[in-house]
Amino acid sequence: MIEFVNVSKQFREGKWRGRKNNVQAVRNVSLQIKQGTCFALVGESGSGKSTLGKLLIGLEKPDQGRVLFQGCNLHEAGREERQRLRRDMQIVFQDPYSAVNPRMKIRDVIAEPMRVHFQYSAAEINEKVKQLLEAVGLDEKAGEQYSHQFSGGQLQRITIARAISIGPKVIVLDEVINSLDVLVQISILKLLKRLQQELNLTYLFISHDLHAVKWFADEVAVLDKGEVVDFAHHVKDFDQLTHPASRRLIEAQLPIVTQQAKEEYPVKKGLYVS
Known part of the structure; x- marks a missing residue:
């Protein structure tokens, strides 16, 4: 479904001693992502993960490659x-508060993409907003509230509802659980997994949380200084990767939250786990 072919991207920073400093964010990257799968990009901060996501959805244009x-x-x-x-590609960002206009009611936040891409009547939009809120485990009354009235986990559910509102085929998940506490992270990942199965979505999952990647993703690529340095066709094989960048990520993992926690805090339709 998705292919990066020898993609490179460079950014220009401010001048230092009269010279412009160029930063190579992505260097000669080639990747393929299959339909209906979750492909994870992992790496240290500044490795080029988010730049690849922005290149995919058109927020940035490559200097070279396709x-x-x-x-x-x-x-x-x-x-x-x-x-x-x-319309076919959407993104969910790390910080849900900065991704939502605080002056808009939640129903308008979710409805905005539908108004841009489709010619729905007001009644059709209201019904679809109600369905979307239910799909992400929130009550219909949430549509009449504002972003400051929600927790981070609840607001991330709202940004997910907005992302799926126009029926995309691909969603870029850019550190979507990074700012949430551990139990809420689990509930968001379970929600995303269910939506992927129900809607046949393809995910580009950008993260440095290897526990989440191993549970959630199908394939994984390791980026270091803008280059793909390691790759696993099956995420269960990630611990066998040998590149120094991969080993640094593996050795930096915190002890995993127990499987019991995952079982005790399931995502159920209409229920938000706080």
């Missing part, structure tokens, strides 16, 4: 094709 979605070059498509592609 980003293909179902065979279409995302950065050479015409206007109408780009509009369709934007």
Whole structure:
């Protein structure tokens, strides 16, 4: 479904002693992501993970190489094709509070993409917002509230509802559980797994939490200084990777939260686990 072909991206920083400093964020990256799978990108901070996610959804343009979605070059498509592609690909960011307009009611936050991409009536939008809130485990009354009235976990559910509101095929998950406490992280991952199965979604999961990656992802690539340095076709094989960057990540893991915690805090339809 998705292919990165020899993709490179460089950013220019401010001047130092009269010279512009160029930073190579991504260097000659080639990856393939299969439909209906969860592909994880892991690496230390600054390794280029988020840049690849932004290149995929069109927030950044590669300096070299191609980003293909179902065979279409995302950065050479015409206007109408780009509009369709934007509908097919969405992103959920790490910080849900900065990703939501605090002056908008939650129903308008979720409805905004539908108003942009579809010509639904007000009644149709209201019904779809109700269904989306239910799908992510929130009550209909949440639509009448504002972002400051929710916890981080609840608000991340709202951003997920917004992301799936227009029926995307691919969702970039950029450190989506990083700012949440451990038990809420589990509930969000279970929600995302259920939605993936129900909606046949493809995920690009950006994270440095190896416990989450091992539980959630199918394949994993390790980035270091903008390059793919290691790869596992099956995430269960991650601990067998040998590159120094992979070993640093493996050795830096904290002890895992017990399996009992995962079983005691399941995600159930209509229930939010706090």
